[in-house]
Amino acid sequence: MSTSNNFKRKSFAGQNSAAPPPSGTQIKRPKRANDDDDDDFGNDDPAFDDADLENKENAIELGHGPAYEPTNVKWSRPDIPSIDPLKEKLVFQQIDLDTYTDTDGTPNILDKSRPHAHGHNTVIRLYGVTDEGHSIMAHLHGYIPYFYASLPSETFTAADCERFKQNFHAALRSEMRGKDTIASDIVLSVELEHKSSIYGFQADSKRQQVLKICVLLPRFIATSRRILEGGFSWTGNKTQLDGYKTFETNIDFEIRLMADLNMVGCNWIEIPAGKYSIREMVTRGITHQLKIHSRCQMEVDVWAHDIISYPTEGDWQRIAPLRIMSYDIECAGRKGIFPEPEHDPVIQIASMVIRQGDKEEFIKTVFTLGTCANIAGVEVIECRTEHELLEKWSDFVREVDPDIITGYNIQNFDFSYLLARAKTLNIPTFPYLGRLKDVKTTARVTVLQSKQLGRRENKQINLEGRILFDLLLVLLREYKLRSYTLNAVSYHFLQQQKEDVQHSIITDLQNGNAQTRHRLAVYCLKDAYLPLRLLEKLMSLINYMEMARVTGVPMNYLLQRGQQIKVISQILRKCKEKNLLIPAMKINETGDDFIGATVIEPIRGYYDTPITTLDFSSLYPSIMQAHNLCYSTLITDGRMKQNLAEDEYITTPTGNCFVTAKVRRGLLPEILENLLSARKRAKQMMKEETDEFRKKVLDGRQNALKISANSVYGFTGAQVGKLPCLEISQSVTSFGREMIEKTKALVESEFTMSKGFEHDAKVIYGDTDSVMIKFGVKTLEEAMKLGRLAATTVSSSFPSPIKLEFEKCYYPYLLINKKRYAGLYFTRPDKHDKMDCKGIETVRRDNCELVSNLISTCLIKLLIERDPNGAVEYVKNVISDLLCNRIDISQLVISKELTKTDSEYSNKQPHAELAHKMRKRDPGSAPNLGDRVPYVIIPGTKNQPAYERAEDPVYVLDNNVPIDTKYYLEQQISKPLLRIFEPILGDAKAESILLHGEHTTVKTVVTSKVGGLASFITKKDKCIGCKTVLQEQGTALCSYCKEKEGDYYQKEIESLQELEEKFTRLWTECQRCQGARLEDVLCTNRDCSIFYMRRKVQKDLGDQNRLISRFNVDPLNW
């Protein structure tokens, strides 16, 4: 090979003015708007014109992507060495894929032994990265879209296929109504195959024949389904229409092709030497130039079936050095208005790029509008105009060529803002941020409806070949938090605060000088930096990759789709192995509801003896395994039972029949077994892992596997899902109910005094998959021993793999109500593992923090320290502090998200009313739609509703507005507190001791600076010693206390010094957080307790100074 292919990176220079992309090139992006979430299925009207829909989805804007010019060695990917396609194989990790229609025909540079179709072809594009960090795109040719359909009649034979094909071709073409100008055949072949439907048991001997129909383009599949289901005559005789069942027609094309090619999400792909050709290269003297599609460093063509797809085992579990870019933008908003891309400029963009596996970012840049002082370790790129800023940044993105783009809320804010801004400024080269050279990046609004997340409106940003990994959306999916601001999240996971600068201040900083802009840049960089740290800490990316590999779907699907797709993908793969087909079911909502899980009525109380808890491990999956419940084992036809022996099928408590594993092993049980054994492995690894954090990751993985296993059950029960089967789901729950009740009966009949045990065992509570038993024994050892014994006794009465396990003892145990309990969790008799609380106000978000702190401290005192008196004392102290205004205001803040505009809230809510009030005061700082509004409740007149009494905590601090302690005491604290203390102290006593004791007689009455009378009243000084009104105003002490003046003065000076010290500490803390010690603190972060403390101390300090001055002591002479 003498060809020199030692190109640095492809340069599009010169090619830019080349012919526009062929008009026939249609890029098929997957329907990324979630079309398979449970709730969304009602909208999936089969009559809906799929073709139209697809065409709409395909509306991808094309243009001329700008040329790439390498500018910075540090930024661009490493040079790709010369590669000999005949001798060297290509190995890369694929991260994304899509399909397109190619009009150029199959490249004849590929192996000639296969048929070379001309005209329109479906080509799959794989995007990937090699171990060396080179970006690669592979065009996979020769994968033909197909689907299956039932035979029109018993008498249909292979000889009839040709006639079928011709008539179907005509029907399809007329259905397209000339929307496509494809000249070639659109139905490629019709064949007979022996396969049967997964739905309903069929003896192997009765395997059906089905039609396999290959079509030219994937989008014809949905149209074909419509034609066939609606009625089609294969003979051409229009009076005789047959209805067909179709198979696999409602499953995403990409999921199917991945299953066919044995690919799973993010796995490694090898293209063997001699099987591919590199584009832009001259091979064997034939100069057949194929168009370059992308900004990848190398594009290759290969036959789809020539690639080797490695299962993720052993060495192939590794991850390529993916480039992960995180960025954040700052906009200069106008006062009072949330930045609008039509008006407000983008002034800074900070970007950080890290290679997967590295410890530190290798690129840290900030693009600023105007000058900016140097920042250590960061490349500052100063731009004179905003136009230049955006242009340079988009060049930067193209040069860095990130595989994954992350950030905080970038999907719904930063990206769409930048795109809209570039449009306003008319920067034609900006919106090419994806890997495809000529595809414009756009922002489209989609509505995602799912049971897991509720209704969310999202913007879709197309970045072909790159993964948009918006951390906010990931956190919303995976974690339940009190607040989702970047700040709160970083504090929660990283214990790092960040300063929060108000929009209005940002504009002031921008309009200042290089120093103030430096300030802003540091702030902006931190916002780009934190998502990377979070990503590393939470290992979200790795967990998602694991999930993609386990379930076999591309990573993008996990971010944008619901739960069902993961199950479908697994079922599909198993079906391929077994020669089964997934029917495209018509969805009809029956509304048949079946009974859910059982809860055994709790016997409430505080148990001071060990309570043994027995759990069914993975209850629902194990039921499905034990009873071989699956689509493929369901007996749909009662007559079939006659041919089966007694032990060849079972009847479930709901009267459904399934064949046993002896006849045929179900598919779902097999999938579950795989998932559960993977989970067992992960759990095992967790036990062996010593690193605390890796442990958590493995815990996350085993949890993901558990969720996946449980979602299989959910999938069968999703009535508007892809493949609902109520026979399975109702059988599962009914088995579950039976088992809990049987367990209770067994335990209570076996472990009795009459059978030689010390006490009669009593099941005090049970829920879904666990029972709590009081054996009556005093020690943990005994309780555990009996627990293990009971677990084996009961397990033996259930079929394998159903297993009742002894997992833990609670000692002591506080059973408050159904799904509400707390206890000290013991797995070993010597030391407790943790405190376990369920359904108790320690985590709920609509409470103030005071409640959760109070409750959790009480529980610690009660359960761990076993000091009920200490707990009572503690509660009294807290209540006393509350009444005396000594509780930090951040503890009292309640927050709620403003999800609707004023008029949309049907009943008045505190946070909405407050937002309205704040807008009147200062539209600039008022909360916007989607913000969480923090508020405290202030007192009002008698019977004034609470929603009118919500107030901004900062306003409360600044104006010394009192807190409605009564509200906090009665509405917030009292109920949860009484709930946990009533079982201990007794119903009536708890209230009188905790809420009406002597500790409630000391109160501080705060005088507000605002209110109707505030401007009219005069305050009279009181004696610092005894609080009586002073005759002589402006002095410190009354005549009675005067003699102790020295003592009092000393005391007040001390408290002044204390305040000063506290203030300094808080101030430095804030300076440290903002990363600059010489500058003023600007932060107004309402999630930060330090902020409130700082504000409060600042005010107290002023008051204390005033008080001291009343002593009239000249400090200089003193």
Added chain:
Amino acid sequence: MFEARLLNGSIFAKVIEGLRELVNEATWECSSNGITLQAMDSSHVALVSLVMRSEGFETYRCDRNMSLGISLVSMSKVLKTMGKDDSLTIRVNDDSDSIIIAMESRNQDKFADYELRLMDLDSEHLGIPDTDYSCTIKMPSSEFSRICRDMSIMGDSVLVCTTKEGVKFSAKGDLGQGSIRLVQTTNIEKEEEAVIIEMKEAVALTFAVRYLSMFCKAAPLSPQVGLSLSEDTPLMCEFKIAEMGHVRFYLAPKIEDSEN
């Protein structure tokens, strides 16, 4: 030691009843001159000021100035047990954290003693400076209570307009509007039944009816009420306590478009 005795205990009960609607707990300032109290309602719109001079009590003793934090709600409950003609003694011993309320029936055949926990209220001492009002209206307390009740049917706030001829209260609401006009009484036979207006300037002010109604709870103290008004100044509503002092309520006027 503090001790004060009232022959007619019901006066004290009426004072407490008059205040407890507005404030739940308050600090009583006791000095050798008598008892005073100043407190704002929780929403900081109204203020009450009470003066009970020592000479009004049958016996009165206060060794040193004292601030007593008292829950008016609890005290009201205790005083409800008192007979109509009972005499009343309140006493606080030095270094004690409770107040003793002793009741004696007129014919000395029943003695009741109650002890209430004192509260430690850390509050600021507030006052409204004496003002020269543009207009002072005196009218029977019962009439004023009635006006407040009637106006509250029509609306949340009442507009008070004074002219030389008389005073007009008017309210507007969802139902419609209504007004009550009182004409200055020309021949005064009994002062407490007359409507007397002293005016330097005409005033028109709006107030929240809900607070005026709360003030009326003190009406049993005195047959006559005095209303003093000036533009942009809080209203003062005074009930005299015979030979002892007064209860004065202050209420900030409503300003158009204001939230409160």
